[in-house]
Amino acid sequence: MSGRVGDLSPRQAEVLAQFREKLQDVLPSLPSQDDYFLLKWLRARSFDLPKAEAMVRKHIEVRKHMDADNIIAWEPPEVIRKYMSGGLCGYDREGSPVWYEIIGPLDAKGLLFSASKQDLIKNKFRDCEVLRRECEQQSEKLGKKVEMVMMVYDCEGLGLKHLWKPAVDTYGEILAMFEENYPESLKRLFIVKAPKLFPVAYNLVKHFLSEDTRKKVVVLGSNWKEVLQKYIDPAQIPVEYGGTLTDPDGDPKCSSKINYGGDVPQHYYVRDQLAQKYDHSVVVNRGSSHQVEYEILFPGCVLRWQFRSEGADIGFGVYLKTKVGERQRAGDMTEVLPNQRYNAHMVPEDGSLTCSTPGIYVLRFDNTYSFLHSKKVSYSVEVLLPDTASAQQIQGESPNHSP
Numbered sequence: 180m181s182g183r184v185g186d187l188s189p190r191q192a193e194v195l196a197q198f199r200e201k202l203q204d205v206l207p208s209l210p211s212q213d214d215y216f217l218l219k220w221l222r223a224r225s226f227d228l229p230k231a232e233a234m235v236r237k238h239i240e241v242r243k244h245m246d247a248d249n250i251i252a253w254e255p256p257e258v259i260r261k262y263m264s265g266g267l268c269g270y271d272r273e274g275s276p277v278w279y280e281i282i283g284p285l286d287a288k289g290l291l292f293s294a295s296k297q298d299l300i301k302n303k304f305r306d307c308e309v310l311r312r313e314c315e316q317q318s319e320k321l322g323k324k325v326e327m328v329m330m331v332y333d334c335e336g337l338g339l340k341h342l343w344k345p346a347v348d349t350y351g352e353i354l355a356m357f358e359e360n361y362p363e364s365l366k367r368l369f370i371v372k373a374p375k376l377f378p379v380a381y382n383l384v385k386h387f388l389s390e391d392t393r394k395k396v397v398v399l400g401s402n403w404k405e406v407l408q409k410y411i412d413p414a415q416i417p418v419e420y421g422g423t424l425t426d427p428d429g430d431p432k433c434s435s436k437i438n439y440g441g442d443v444p445q446h447y448y449v450r451d452q453l454a455q456k457y458d459h460s461v462v463v464n465r466g467s468s469h470q471v472e473y474e475i476l477f478p479g480c481v482l483r484w485q486f487r488s489e490g491a492d493i494g495f496g497v498y499l500k501t502k503v504g505e506r507q508r509a510g511d512m513t514e515v516l517p518n519q520r521y522n523a524h525m526v527p528e529d530g531s532l533t534c535s536t537p538g539i540y541v542l543r544f545d546n547t548y549s550f551l552h553s554k555k556v557s558y559s560v561e562v563l564l565p566d567t568a569s570a571q572q573i574q575g576e577s578p579n580h581s582p
Contacts, residue, residue, distance in 0.1 A: 182222045184214050184324070194226050201232050208239050210247075210311065215324055223362030223389070238360050245304050251312070255302045258293040258447040262286060263302060264440030267313065268433050269415030269424060274321045275366055276313045277329045277411060278306075279420075279437050283336020287346035289443025292450055296349050303353045307361050327366035329410065331420065335372035337380060339531045342483055342563065345453050347383050354387040362389075367410070368396045371403040371420070373573055376533065378565030379481050385566060398572040452526055455485055457557035463493065463546040464553050470506065471542045471560060475534040479565045482540060485529040486558035492520045493554050494545025495528065499538050509543060518545055523556075531563075 180188040187195065198217055199206070206212045220238075224230040246253070254260070264281035271277055290299060310328050317325040341347075357364075370377065377398070385393060399406050404421030416422020418431030426435045463469045473482060482497070496518030500507055509518065521528045534540060546554050 182218060182226065184218065187218075191221075191226055194221060194228055197228060198231060201228070202235060205236065205239050208242070209235070210242075211315075215326055219326070219363035223391075234359065234362070241304075241356075241360055245301060247304070247308060250301070250305045250308050253301070253305060255305070256294050256298055258290065258443060259298060259302050262290060262438075262440055262443050263299070264438050265306070266437035267309065268417060268436040269411065269422075270317065271329045271366075271411045271415070274317050274323070274325050275327055275329050276310055276317065276325075277331060277415070278310060280330065280332045281437065281439050282332060282334045282341065283338075284440035284442075285341070286440065286443045287341060287349075288343055289445075289447070291345055291349065291453060293443050293447035294449075296352075299349060300353055300356060304356060304360070307357060307364075311361070311364070327364055329366050330368040331407065332368065332370045333372055333420075334370055334374060334377055337374050337376055339376070339481070339533065341380060342376075342383070342481060342531050343529060344483065344485065344561075345455075347380075351384050351387045354384055358387065358389055358392065363391075365392055365395050368392075369403070369407065370396065370398040370569075371407075373398050373569070375479065375573060376481070377573060378567070378570035379479070379533075379563050381569050382564055382566035398569050400572075400575075455487070455527055456559075457485070457487070458559040460555060460557045461544070462553050462555050463544050465549050465551060466547055468494075468509070468547055469544045469556070471544075471558075472500075473540050473542070473560065473562055475537050475540055475562065477537055478535050479570065480534045481531050481563040482534060482542070482560065483529075483531040483563055484542060484558060484560045485527060486523055486544070486556055487527040488521075488523040489555040489557075491524055491549070491552055491554060492522050493524075493556055494518050494520045494543075494548065495523075496543050496545065497532060498541040498543060499536070500541060503539060507541075509545075512541060515540065518543065520545075520548075 180186050180191060182191055195214065195217060198221060209216065220231045220235050224234060264285045265279060267276055267278050269277045314325045314328070407416060407421060413422040415424060417424050417433040417437070424433060425431055426433050432439060461469050486495070496509065496514065497516035498509060498512035499515050500512055516532055542560060544556050
């Protein structure tokens with residue numbers, strides 16, 4: 180049995196009754212008390228009563244902390260209103276709201292330099308409440324229960340800048356917040372215009388998603404417009420995404436409903452760096468260099484690094500070894516990222532690159548130009564692997580398989 184209203188086994192019906200009884204003291208604090216709502220939490224925890232109860236009670240605490248009953252009236256900071264991309268636009272053929280996420284133009288670093296992480300998460304919680312209430316209104320309007328949301332992720336322009344670690348960590352917290360507070364609310368998530376980098380980005384965040392949510396993620400191929408129209412009437416899809424819907428002024432992007440982000444102007448910045456923790460520290464002696472090696476086994480992996488120096492600048496470059504098993508001079512290796520000097524003592528440096536060929540990559544901290552001073556360098560380096568299933572989908576353009 181599916182565990183939904185009208186499709187409960189005797190045991191599931193019994194657990195539902197016990198669940199309602201256990202929650203008597205907090206039911207008035209929930210946005211809904213009907214069986215549809217309570218069953219979401221039970222399904223999310225496979226009808227494990229103690230786990231589902233703990234999940235609901237934690238959700239109530241989050242609602243209090245977020246002032247959820249009044250959050251729609253909360254006005255996010257201007258920089259979030261202007262530059263946090265995404266929006267609600269139209270309904271699918273069954274009446275479920277459709278939410279668009281626009282990844283490419285999103286300036287994650289600019290937002291994190293201009294707004295608090297707490298406000299960014301609160302803004303996403305607000306979006307979730309908007310969608311929950313939209314489902315309630317659709318239920319009343321259509322005379323049937325609408326309790327799930329369709330999502331379309333436009334990944335055109337997804338690039339290395341989006342893999343900046345603080346941004347990925349914050350997005351992970353947002354996904355975890357969604358999973359823990361809005362269970363069983365996602366009907367389907369379509370990925371459109373996914374670049375080759377998508378499998379790496381997805382692999383970074385998929386562990387925040389439940390197994391059930393992962394099954395609903397579908398990477399569409401070049402026929403994505405036809406697939407969207409199978410689930411959403413063209414009249415409900417913006418012209419930008421293959422439909423016929425426009426804003427009243429004829430805007431094919433429906434920008435009054437969907438925010439398309441953009442680079443955050445620096446006058447919004449309230450900080451120029453975020454506190455970082457580093458995995459390693461090394462002293463690079465005067466007139467010398469320090470090399471760190473990473474083996475890349477197959478193309479498509481991403482090297483991601485961050486470092487800072489103390490007291491003065493430091494040179495940095497990335498190379499590919501031409502001989503395995505021995506230390507090579509910079510001039511004997513293939514230059515991948517040209518060596519240059521960074522003021523990492525003033526602003527910590529971060530970066531990443533996609534490794535197009537397998538081999539031993541060398542990250543080289545260069546102090547050969549300094550005849551007087553040794554430099555202490557703190558750094559972290561990661562090798563980001565692509566998600567195998569979504570990589571196969573993008574290569575094969577199969578729209579039917581979920582990672």
